């Protein structure tokens with residue numbers, strides 16, 4: 001997401017990530033494995049919650065050719081949501097989809113949230129990532145482009161897992177930003193960070209957040 005400070009207000013920033021608009025829930029999603037929907041075991045330490053997703057790259061720009069590889073590598077990374085007892089599995093029949101598309105298509109996928117041709121979102125079963133941000137990150141980003149891509153995947157998938165934006169975007173200036181902070185817009189004095197912080201992992205690991213509804217749910 002490109003910064004629109006001074007042009008867009010907080011409503012836009014919230015709208016850019018639909019997960020912020022969804023109320024927290026204390027109920028865990030429990031469905032059967034045969035649907036490909038999230039599953040969980042009573043003992044999460046022994047059996048992580050499995051979340052299946054598919055990948056769609058809806059742009060043929062060679063600069064985005066590594067999209068699927070970056071998504072799967074990021075979601076498999078031991079620094080990511082797997083620390084919270086989730087196992088994210090690519091599956092062509094999955095109920096969730098992670099899409100890379102150009103601005104107008106992302107805007108359509110994110111409705112009724114406004115992404116203005118520039119933002120990414122999680123909207124129900126869809127994570128829609130803006131191809132311009134994938135290629136270029138954004139002017140406020142002080143990390144590498146590769147780290148930006150990891151960040152946006154982990155942030156939007158965090159919403160899919162039920163995580164919300166923190167009350168304070170940068171709770172400790174000079175320290176890594178929370179992954180659920182809106183780093184695509186402003187770092188607020190924090191360091192760019194593509195991975196969930198320990199407290200975010202602890203929150204997600206409680207497995208009491210409502211996962212996004214999947215296709216067919």
Ligand SMILES: [Zn+2]
Pocket residue numbers: 016017018019020155159165180182
């Ligand atoms: Zn967000």
